[in-house]
Amino acid sequence: MIPRYSRPDMVAIWSPATKFRIWFEIEAHACDALAELGVIPKEAARTIWDKGGKATFDIERIDQIEAETKHDVIAFLTHLAEIVGPEARFVHQGMTSSDVLDTCFNVQLVRAADLLLADLDALLAALKKRAFEHKDTITIGRSHGIHAEPTTFGVKLAQAYAEFSRCRERLVFARKEVATCAISGAVGTFANIDPRVEEHVADKMGLEPETVSTQVIPRDRHAMFFVVLGVIASSVERLAVEVRHLQRTEVLEAEEYFAPGQKGSSAMPHKRNPVLTENLTGLARMVRAYALPAMENVALWHERDISHSSVERMIGPDATVTLDFALARLTGVVDKLLVYPETMQKNLDRFRGLVHSQRVLLALTQAGVSREDAYRLVQRNAMKVWEQGKDFLEELLADAEVRAALSEDEIREKFDIGYHTKHVDTIFARVFGRD
Amino acid sequence: MIPRYSRPDMVAIWSPATKFRIWFEIEAHACDALAELGVIPKEAARTIWDKGGKATFDIERIDQIEAETKHDVIAFLTHLAEIVGPEARFVHQGMTSSDVLDTCFNVQLVRAADLLLADLDALLAALKKRAFEHKDTITIGRSHGIHAEPTTFGVKLAQAYAEFSRCRERLVFARKEVATCAISGAVGTFANIDPRVEEHVADKMGLEPETVSTQVIPRDRHAMFFVVLGVIASSVERLAVEVRHLQRTEVLEAEEYFAPGQKGSSAMPHKRNPVLTENLTGLARMVRAYALPAMENVALWHERDISHSSVERMIGPDATVTLDFALARLTGVVDKLLVYPETMQKNLDRFRGLVHSQRVLLALTQAGVSREDAYRLVQRNAMKVWEQGKDFLEELLADAEVRAALSEDEIREKFDIGYHTKHVDTIFARVFGRD
């Protein structure tokens, strides 16, 4: 996470101020439950909310105490006592540090997921808008980087929409994975705290009680969360790579928006480089990389070790902030993408009818020519186009063996572009529904 | 995937015989749909099923044709034509190779997922059995590898049960991700084949039609599948590491089953090494590693490139076969694990009451001692146990400052082990339900 690739709302989730506020809420809600159970005085719980609820925690002061005690939760509680006064002794009763830390981390991840879901919604909206705009914009489909058959630019974007819809479902699944709360004590037995405290805090913080925590919330949940971010980042990369390809000098079917006054290069002023999508390609590599230590974090020793902590201090912010930035950047790219239908058409026409070879092949077999022969016939005419720049239609019409199987009209009909777009409505209905 | 770490059912899914059988089914179901639509004669479709349905495909012959044509699907279709005769020309009409390859790959992954789900069920059953068996077996809970508070061995296993239940849900999710079918042609526009063919084949093969395929089924689906395997493998590692720790010479609270006649070491016959769980630790690393190229596969160029193919030829079998083997091995380990409750008790008693320090601390604060003072009182007595081998209870009873806050009975009551297990029923109910 570096400022260059950060947006403020996501950064704020990971600030010390947010963290201490969440810690306070966990502790204060726990006090309410403890008071309700008669473990601590109700007065005390009320005082804690009254004084702590409106307090601004002094982060420098907490850091100072931590430097001494080398323990972050104790540092916070000590500072809280400075604010709350003697009733502070009722705070954290029967709890262990991880009850606060792990529940807080999950609250942060859930909030991060909510921002990412909003990011995905914005991206989906942009994709949908542009998909419908270019629903009928003919372009060549490419496999292996080689011209295959026509499709439309709208279909390309509809595919991306479908892909990011899946990403959204995955993120909803992942969010649910980490939306749990643990207030279960030193090894998770609730020896010193009633399970009802956990239930209360979970409810108030928008979480579910963790099925079995063992001081810590099990890290398979977090692994799942971060691998989903990695998969989403991979889809970001896919669309970014598509734009980079389309912007290549020789292709130039689309371009990232180029702001007036923006300089592409200090040396080559004519250059308009797809720097945003190249940047996204790199950011995707980072988010993907964070999935690994998240998976290595799962195998903690016995009831817990703390090796996961340093990893999460880094990847918690790094992965969510980077993906948030990437999704927003990608949304901007899609939203403002300069699309050049004429170039798409020009590129499509490059091989003078060769894109229709598949149809001709099929027509020949349907006319009774064996698959092998049909292939040979199509191939020999295709090669003339490829090697000598001939026109595919004319060559076919002049090929006696082809004509023996197909009439001129039948051949000409195979070169109708509408043939390829006749199911675009079906595809759009699958992606966006019928309405 | 190597024989040593393979089980036959999963291996069979990836055999050439299975693959060609699935290819045949896809082609033959497509013929049915094409016949229904009037594109090919119904007779032809019937002949294809009749002759192909009972044929054993000659893998060597197919390989031989492929060596010549350098194209696997053409090789298969050529061989199929040798079996079916002239009606074979109606096979694969309007389809592209990937329609067959991708749909087949997904069928294989779905079948693999079904085996893995069965593996997880077996593991869950073993965990449940052993968890109830040891529901009340007292053992020390450890954080940082250091004794913390008592728990039960059953709770440890219940945690694992809860974790693998989550793994099961993830796998169900992942299975759904890849349960799709594409019969959509060269760039996914259905130009040469009616979408109803896809719908029919999907239905017959137990799949859903892919929302938008572009010759290929989008690889974010497969990325999701393989990262979930990676997360499951990480949970396998966690339980494996737990067993390895428990079997350490100094701990020895449990051991992998040691078959009579098994030799632990050529040199040290007394050794019983946790080789199965060490092996599982390594296998988990492998399954996790496969998640990476799966994510890198997502960003194919334009409508498709074939870079994913070599990756999937390897990780398809490697990841599923290895995880299948690992889950089965882990189930065996759990099922036959030798558990030593006496050693658990002995280890628990090692520090003469020190595990109860948290309770004493809490009692002191509840008796009105400030948190800081209570901590100091507990710590100074704890240190005598730690450093001089004193008995914690006796030291506390002899500490005037402690006794000023707590009576002898109150102190003694803090050393009751039942205090720690009182919520085990609650935990078990959360994990296994109340019945």
Added chain:
Amino acid sequence: MIPRYSRPDMVAIWSPATKFRIWFEIEAHACDALAELGVIPKEAARTIWDKGGKATFDIERIDQIEAETKHDVIAFLTHLAEIVGPEARFVHQGMTSSDVLDTCFNVQLVRAADLLLADLDALLAALKKRAFEHKDTITIGRSHGIHAEPTTFGVKLAQAYAEFSRCRERLVFARKEVATCAISGAVGTFANIDPRVEEHVADKMGLEPETVSTQVIPRDRHAMFFVVLGVIASSVERLAVEVRHLQRTEVLEAEEYFAPGQKGSSAMPHKRNPVLTENLTGLARMVRAYALPAMENVALWHERDISHSSVERMIGPDATVTLDFALARLTGVVDKLLVYPETMQKNLDRFRGLVHSQRVLLALTQAGVSREDAYRLVQRNAMKVWEQGKDFLEELLADAEVRAALSEDEIREKFDIGYHTKHVDTIFARVFGRD
């Protein structure tokens, strides 16, 4: 490692036959040293060589014994005893299984490295040949996928040559890392075997004695080996991606060799797909992935655990066989690459002189125009070329502000392509030396 992506020499290194032969050599050399030290009779050592040296080990028999004893080295030694007779009792004296296994693994890795070095030499030779062939073949250099300035195709290949020369150095370094031998006993103390045995075996097997082994050879060595393979694979990917880009329909400056009779696609016979380099892109992902578990293998517990073993049984063959195949395939691609200089020139001319903008910019500043003004002048003329298809040279000549700074001759001189290639000799001398 699957047959499709395997070559026989590398596969042979990992065969059971090779493994048992190496095991035998290690044991027999150790016997020589033990005999020399007077620990066992010289007669015995001689008999072991005589009978074992010419024996073909019966792999099925060994497997059968292992199934019983569950220990591979004991199984081998038992079988060896069947061949050698009573003198077999002198074999393996004071040794531990890992002495044999780890030394054998390193012998295999060293042999694999030797094959890979030969692969790299072949690739370097092909690159050098083609680099000199195209030393003066003008082509456009591209940054961000966008035309930048001219270079030559030979320079592109020279860069690849330099990169793979570095890969070669890295592999030499990595080979040295794993070229060690351990015959040091159960925890590496040489308690039961004289260090001179290790020295003798190391010498005979072409290895160095391991500085400190602890039953096992430390796995940081192997991690280093496999990460180097990952880096080499990444360079394979780079060159593969370059070819894929050059073969794109719109670029088509080079193509993978297309064998007569080879079919690119069952449906589109005109297609020539860069399937070899796409395949290499996928294989690179695999080799890179294997680096991870290799690094995770380093942190074995205490003197050793066996978690590394399952990983190495897989990545040992998988990584080396795959990289061997990839390097050989890449060599073939380079060697037979179809290069189209006319298309290169045509693409270069696409923007009618715009590639010379940098020179004009420089000339303007050298003529006293401020950087900002020069940039503005170049940019305004460049935009006319870009947007209206004007000729850059003509526009510049017609721009009064430009002409105020530069004469017609001065401007024309900036469009000389030789300007860009004047240091190609220097670059080639750096890469290939001056001879």
Added chain:
Amino acid sequence: MIPRYSRPDMVAIWSPATKFRIWFEIEAHACDALAELGVIPKEAARTIWDKGGKATFDIERIDQIEAETKHDVIAFLTHLAEIVGPEARFVHQGMTSSDVLDTCFNVQLVRAADLLLADLDALLAALKKRAFEHKDTITIGRSHGIHAEPTTFGVKLAQAYAEFSRCRERLVFARKEVATCAISGAVGTFANIDPRVEEHVADKMGLEPETVSTQVIPRDRHAMFFVVLGVIASSVERLAVEVRHLQRTEVLEAEEYFAPGQKGSSAMPHKRNPVLTENLTGLARMVRAYALPAMENVALWHERDISHSSVERMIGPDATVTLDFALARLTGVVDKLLVYPETMQKNLDRFRGLVHSQRVLLALTQAGVSREDAYRLVQRNAMKVWEQGKDFLEELLADAEVRAALSEDEIREKFDIGYHTKHVDTIFARVFGRD
């Protein structure tokens, strides 16, 4: 990179101030060379050094310009012009932004490598000191977490010393990989700048001219750099895991230094947790993870794309700062490690002589007992120790079949601990040399 896991010297390398200073030096040295070649006036070069050399660059001002121009190098050059005045027009002549950026990045990596080398030296010194201190401290060697044979704690540390010595060599190798300079223009042809400028700048900045750069320095170099950091991190993890194991409650042979006043846990004051080495375990996962995007960065498109840049902005600081912190922390752990020889002895004696089983086995075979029989004899007595807590020596002495082969003295002699340590000098000489 987060403050918690950062040290100032390494952080300073990545500060904007350092970066702009390096940029200035590259530009100013280039001016010197350009002046020497007569391209720009010598006066100008001198002025640039005079004014820029003592200037403090205004980072906010540069950020402000970059926000406008969206180009960092232009922003810097614009600010430099504000400082230097009209002579600034001679700066950056014929250069491209990457000439500055890439050379600067390599300077930063080289400086980072120098700090890391110093870190390794400090770690090696600490390891050496402690290794000699405990050269003869007997401890049990463990394989699979199970007692094997005795070794010394010094040998353990000597192993670590040897491992980190190898890490040092790797880092020297990696440092050399990235110690290159590129001043070669837009596609690396030196069209606009004489190669002698590159040579001069390289020399002044302590680098080698890059063999072939193509606007960018090829990223295989950086991949190699970061994978080496990943391997070093894995060795950090190994030693960290060793300490964590030794500090386990049941083992407790060593402990991280525990500062007076440090609190291990808010709830269990007796706990001394190995939090530093657990933390190192996590940090190692992070450094290892960064190796992946570094490898993915290699395959840039054509002469360059900028996808590597966002990755490097993150992993450049993150990997070096984290590893620097980790090495320093590990040095502190080693230096101050509390070692408990008595506990080591007590653990060693746990199985009443069983650690000598290997010697007895060997003695039996040397006395003419067959391997199979010897194994059986040792095993049956060992099992009595294991299962009934008998004394191994006594059991052997009482076993008639054993006594038939070995006398009482011969048996007793096998229980001499000195037998296991007799080659410690040899091992130390291998590691530390003979002096």
